Amino acid sequence: MSEFLGSIWWLIVAIGVLVTFHEFGHYWIARRSGVKVLRFSVGFGKPLWMRRGKDGTEYVIAAIPLGGYVKMLDEREFTVPPALQPQAFNRQPVWKRIAIVAAGPIANLILCVALFWAMFVVGRADYAPVVGHATGIAASAGLRQGDTILAVGDRQTPTWSEAVMALIPAALDHADTTVRVRTDSGSEATRELHLSDLPATFDERRAVEVMGLTPRYMLVPPLVGRVAPDTPAWGVLAEGDRITAIDGQPVTAWDDIGPRVQALGEHGGPAMIEVERKGDRLALEIAPARMKHAQTGQEYWGLGVAAAMPPEPAKDAVLRYGPIAAIPAAFRESVHQTQELFAMIGRAFTGRVSVQNTVAGPITIARAANMSAQNGAAWFLQMLAMLSLSLGILNLLPIPILDGGHLLYYLIELVKGSPVSERAMAAGQYVGLALIAGLMGLAFYNDIMNNLVR
Template sequence: MCRADACRQSGCFDGCRCAGTRTCPCLAGTAPLSMLQTLLAFIVTLGVLVTVHEFGHYWVARRCGVKVLTFSIGFGKPLLRWQRGEVSWQLAAIPLGGFVRMLDERESPVDPADVSRAFNRQTPIKKILIVAAGPVANLLLAMLLYAGLFSYGVDAIRPVAGQVAPASMAERAGFRAGDLITAINDRPVASWDEAFVALLDGAGDAALVQLAVQTASGRHETRLLPLGELGRSVYEPRLLIRLGLTPYPLTTAIARVEPGGAAAKAGLLAGDIVVSLNGKPLAQWADLQAALQSGAVPMSLAVRRGDHVRQLTVTPAPVEVNGKVIGRLGLEPAIDKALWQSYQTRLQYPPLQALSASLKKIGIQTRLTLVMFGRMIVGKASLDQVSGPITIATYAGESARLGLSSYIEYLALISLSLAVLNLLPVPLLDGGHLLYHGVELLTGRPVSPQVEAIGQRIGLTLLLALMALALFNDIHRLFLG
């Protein structure tokens, strides 16, 4: 899915259907992303996040009097190693994580003079502080990055309905093109990003979500969206498309025709203006999209080309989307540039307000992430939302190409996700170790090696299953879109 601010949460358009992984109006004219750019952005992203995470463990361990032996960025064979004081610093071959190795009697014999500095000899409180320091470091990084962005200013798109799809949930709720969403469940929203997150956060198990709207004429009204009807699909990136909303003020002019597509075969050209569909005037592009829901049914289009109007018959190509066969023309509509410009805004706050906005964003994103995990476990959200290294690399590259602000925002989001993931009470993760040390704090004795070994096997199985699922989803997105 395109990660530009303009369409990050609404999906992209490939002609008359939401395609998600294809081109989109906000990126028209940009060069394709090179593999080298993507790889470089991915390495920088992982390098920063892993270094910050492991430095959190390292910094607190040193202050708790624990001897640190190795600080490694990456796993496997060291490519570069240097000694500084007691610590061996290294860069390893597999850049998918890192570790801080501390003195521990459970791993190897310890010199009697250093026994008091072994990790296993520390109090439960110190162990908890050391283990928690990694995720906390990632949380602090996300907080500072978001605060910096809000202080500098973030370009965003006001939550205005550019178009409303006919017969969609949004239209049935009363939405019309030009409606500005001002609040969702009494939470003010200033951009489509905020609106998307508020919709997900407000959905939960509620049957209806309340949206405060200012119409194009200036009236203040309320819309009720029955998001419960969407089931698991409410937690998908294309939520706005499913609701029938798009931020783009699309015109009936054609911006691009896909070579070899149904429209190109019928003779349609970029620059044509579609004036009628099957003999009826075409008021908005959404009407053409709605007609394509009937499948590969031939349609008659009248198009204005220069000073002349031409009648063309086109048969859409059949494609399957969510188990339903719809039609595809292979067209991209042009955007009303004046309206689109009026939708642009810049969110900028004084330093203290920027910090407050950062904390609020982190709180919402954390709660939403945990809700998503819970719903995937009980089957109320689709498992195809899990992403792996290929998707992360792709989004890192795209955000880097879009500019420093977009990349920093993406870095903050991944740092926050890494912190939340690591705090889950799963053995092998920091959250699993926190669970062990919490038990030790309550019982007064460490968890037995046998229990730890069983937990390690369970944790390894869960993580391998999660990695396999993430890789499967990555490959599916890469080849099937």
């Protein structure tokens, strides 16, 4: 399946699951509150499939899979026969209307916990949180190659993704944080990352890279892939050679070669380069030469070799709990992600993060859904959990036309003792439509800038 078709398919699956649970929350509470439900629809537009239940409810799957709705008997929409008026939504006590409206977002929050539980039980394959290279702020903090990150602040980091998700919020807040590590020797130590020293503005998507951390799994092995003719390496090194040392300095990754060669060039004269070739260890004499970067024109000391790009490394860590232990873990993760979601909203409003990287549109969501599905069931479950949480929180915001807006009307009704006037509700609907339209416009703009404009 192509990336385009895969993205569309997994977006439909994700929205279908989330919308079905959301609308089922409204439906379930409405039925138990004595309200007649006329239609339960997943999607909008022309029905592709319809079935009428014994209770008279129409169950529909519609052509446009970008939402859904539960249509209840309501005198504000059409004339209701006297015999059915007690089952009308508008005739229910305010506390029942509050319960019916709140049930949708609450269903999404419950689904979020269930999905996190399933993710933990299935087990999310990932990479071990081992440092490959540390420069800049990370190196100044004492982080070294081979360190295993055990915790960032008070959050445990059993995988590299967990470490990244803990480091990024601290980086966005420019907040110094502690990192607990296990060193190569097996001892545990605590490092202080001075993230307050980060630049005032930086690409939030590259936060971990900006602080100077590279994971072990991203390191390119020091394997020679190509030797350019008429360069110092021509006739000395061969394709497939593994460089193990330069001038007595060990080489463990391709990134080690550049600094070693620069130092060798500045020192002047030839030196020994140690390689493994077809099981043999060789020490070869070589002297770097001044070269010019093809794109930037910048001069540097070089050998004339290019790396052999390896296949994607196998994941070497799994985030997994047993079915019982996964229950509190799912609740903890849901609470943590809720806090982070509100914190991110706060950062966007205060300008500490770019709104372009905060509000995602359907293209971004579709690509994320496809990528997570390709990574495995647990990754897709995690993405669904995050989307369900976002949908639940978004719908609770006090914006007219959203569930939270209706809840606001009902709370006002509880205080003043009478329903909000039709005129006030109509005005609120216009305001809500404008806000949602603006949010959708921003989401589509971000999609275009982040995915289509390269």
